[in-house]
Amino acid sequence: MVLDEHFLCPWWSALRRYLAHSEPNHRVRGCIHCYPFPAGFTEDDDTSSLGVCLAVVFPADVEAREQERRLLSRAREALELFTVLAAVNRLKFANFFAEFMADEDVVGLTSGKYSRVLPVWRCYLPKLLSPYVPVATQSSVTWGQLFGCPNDPWVYSVDFRQAMEQVKGLGPQEPESWRELRLEVDWALGHESDLSRTEMDEVLTLDAFSRELGKVFELEIPRVLHFCAVQDRARVIKAWSGSKSQAPASNAQTYKAQVDHETIPEMTKALAMTDFACLTVELEDEEAKNKPVTEISGFRFSTLVARRSMCKLTGANRAMSTVVRDAKYKELDMELTWASNSRVAAVCSAVAESSLMETLRVSVGADINHSEDQTMDRTRWGWLVYGLCAGESTTPDKVLHSGMSVFNLARDRETPSILRDLQSTAFLTVPEGTELRLGGLANPGSNTVFVLSRSHRCRAHYNPATMAECIDVVVAGYGICRMKLGASDRMRQFVRDSANCQPESSRRLSEFSLVISDLENERLVPDLLRLIGGGLRELCFNYCGNHKATLKLCDVAAVCPELEDLELISFELSAPLSGKLCSWGLQELTIGDCNLLHGLPACLENSECRMSRELLKMEITASHDCNVPADTIKVLAAHDKEFLPVIKEKLPLHS
Template sequence: MKRTGDQIGGSVMFASAPFVFTSLSPRQAPLETGWAFLEPWRETLCSALAPSKGPFYTGAPNGVSATFKLYPSKYKEPQFRVSDCTLCVEFPADQASRQDGARLQRLREAIEIFDRLSAVNNAVFVTLLAKAMEPDQRACQMPVWPTWKCTLSEPLAPDDSAAIKSCVTWAELLGCPADPWEYSPEFRDVMEKLQTRGVMHTGIRHNKVVTASCVSLYLEDSPNGNKADFAQGGSFMSSLVSGRSTCRSNVGAPELERKARLEHLAVVYETVHSFRNGAILSAFADASSIDRLTLVKAANDKHDACLEPLHWGWLAYALWGRTSTVSIPTLRLSPMDLTEELVSAVEAALQTNYPQPQRGSASLYGFVDILEGTELRPCRRSSLALVLSRDCRCRAYYDPSSMGSQANVVVPGYGICQVELEEGTIEFVSDEASTDITMQEATGSGGVRSLIVDFWRLEDDALVTRLLRLIGRNLKSLALDFSETSDDVEVDLSEVAVACPMLKELRLEGCNASISTHNEALRNWGIKKLEIYESRAVDGLETLLSDQSYRTARGLVELAFSAPPDSMNEHFFGFSYHGMPAEDNRLPREYVSALMAHRGELVIKEKFPVRPKLAMLSPPIPL
């Protein structure tokens, strides 16, 4: 779907005139008779609302839906807490209803009216749509802001134009391609009434216009799906992550293209399925235009690990591999179970530059240049034929002694596939035999700039810095949270300095910190912001802050530190706690003094802009 940000029916979804979003008091009185003019619109909307089944409910058999968060979730001023409410609107899929333009336009306008109502009088909004909400939302004492999830009520007919075309807009998919840009007179009359009702004096003016950033996609994929599901899932993932589909399939999956930039992509695992999740993670080897990536395991308890070592091999290859050019500014992993097996999997993947290393000589790894139109078959899905939609150089593994004329190649969005080698056209070139200087000297220019990890289990403290040595070379920001681990964790800052030499911001939570050796990397470490929370000890930090031979002592801009409540010292921050702990749990007095000695020091808040600096240094131009 090329025009991902198209609004339903081509409408801008809201009039552009600014109005006041209200700061509402707790749940107000029952519905007043003065709101009866909304009843026809309520009936139209409720006829299409599906029962709420949680925020990940799509209501569409194909698992794809468009979500509109029309009420802004970010404010310029502090606001009190609000509750989110997901309302699933099912658009008809049968031919007769999809051709009823007047009915579809009225449904679209009803969505806009009730979204505006949620801001004008939230209590009336909740009362009118109570049956479509969860019980806790109906009884909530906070404002309830709606999220509209638009789906199809059932699969489209095979001959429907939206099911046949390879590129459709959201308007075509939901049956509103011919809707007029103008609103109906009835709609304008209702909006004028809402404009004059219930406006409070505390709020923020905002032009309520939907943009592409307000549209989100949700794909639900089952590891037990058939080959059509796999083909469509691979096409969707490669298009979503890299901007275009890598392959065509023989099951009619459409070719997709994404042109908008992804602000945030979240992948939530409910089960850890090695084959399917490996295919998903392979898409990131060709990622483009993603600002923030989150990988989350929907774990029920701490014994349910985030990602298995096999999947970390895929991540290492895609994001930190020797030939990777992918750049994702921010990556978050939660929760994480750090083990020796996991770190070894990362080491093996980076050493071979292959996501699933096999035993054998380095000569078994290389590349295969595959031409557009070449047929591929996913491993373990040999009945599914994929056709490469563009020329592609694929990372490959080939053992002539056991694989005959077939090589395994990494295809973004589909995982490892098999390709038939042909002399003179499709050939395997091993790393040792390659004459490509670019490939021989590649060191991985891509990667992640900001890494956030939430740990649940840690097999050994030393594994933290060992993992960072493998993936932390280009990191600018690092946040590690150990507060959910059961044991005391110690992070060696001198080892972190070696592993992450370009680091500017470091946040540690729920661990102790130490400095084992004052090495050259530590002296040259250019940390600007250092935060250590819930720490019982930070050995050696006072030297790092006071000795001017350390770059950190000269350039640190922001320092934050806190100890756990049960180890806080009465001298820290100048106040005492009731029920102070034993003396051996307190922060050393000399350490607190070293920290407090820096209070009030002048620091460089931000660098002087380059353009004014150039203007000051440039010679004057004669008139």
């Protein structure tokens, strides 16, 4: 080690005490990425940058935290110092951390293969915090408090401030290539959830960058992480009562339930008290015949998506009371590609009663090689439409205008028409304590029984030919359930749909993304847009079928008049001129893996068409078996790299 970085040895000695040579298998982890990069830089396409993951294990025992208070403070200071060192002088960074890096990575740095090193600090707690650790029972906790180093060295440490100035001197001052900061904090809780936050800011000075990692330690951690980091979770939940978390809104992913984990319902309660920027629901093929999985999943879906738990839990969790989600999220991302139809039904039934969201992304039936269940058949499509358009079953004015009934779409094709005519849908208020048998149309013959935890207004279905003393109801988070109901009660309680009931257009979404595979009927795409497209600003359709689906831009323009950004993948696209298309104010158009494109060049060259004047960005990628006519390609290629229309007007080519 050369002399000029010798001043860092006290901080290196403190940090090295907590560094691990391999990733530990600990439940709670916080991962911090903090580095500057050039404008337009993307890590995925970059081969000159080296990401280095470094595991730091902080003590969880109250005695160790008390005895090592000074060392822990130095370790936090070290993370800030070495983050800046990595940015200004990668070789000196490698001098310190070579033993914790792969040999080939060290060689790559010293030989010049890598021009940039991106440290990733993986901070762990080896075990849960006992109630004797003060932060274990506080209502709010920062990252610094969680890991035992709560104090800001910029405030209390003259030695740290002087060392930071020396670190800055080890590299070029104010690097010209720095344009933005990538600050990402993600954290994992076993296999149950993963949350992350990303910021993109301008970094104008080295001084500004040197303070960024320290800001992370001052942020409040999300409540779900706080919950999972402590032993006495009941005390933490009690401490939260009446208080509002100040943790930044994050992204959350919920995976399939771990049925042997008795704390999942409590963790769901913690999630229900955590604000999200985006909630992602990822499911594999969890069959409803597995009651423990379905019970936990239903509890989660109804609580996190539909805002309140619907059915009582059993076993060790039977004392858990009804949970109401008071936190918010604006984006919902449903990854349902490998989910069975019963799981799709469960999630979409919860979406139908979800709180107001602005963005919805759905990936369902997109893996055509996985199983036959992945085809976007009428059942899956029906549940998707139901989730988007049914509205809240608790809202009285939705009774006669509640959107397309999933029962009409999911009905067995072989049902005789006379029985189909006798079937009816309605709303029914189901009282608390009612036993529900998971089944109905979705799972005939199921013996899985749940008990409703609170009175709830449900959409219901009745067929007199097959249902003498029972009825099917949709329960948020569970899908279709069957309950006992006598004829006299049914006559009195049924609130029937209007005979002329038409799907109500959904006005709540501003951004919608759908990834699907083979469709039974291509008309379903414009039909869906007709239901949800009124207020859309952004739309993405990715079709993964064996053949390309056809779509007309004029149809999209007619039902999505306010659309600004459109992305279409694997469609046979045409653009016949129409009044709606000419008045369409689209600003960005992305077409991938396309064929045909009939009429698009004429649309772009027609001065009466708003797109010819207002389209700011257009990207077109042809498929490998491209059938786009040569003259169409020639016309579109002629516009390649032209100035954007708005820029032309503001900055004319000739003065």
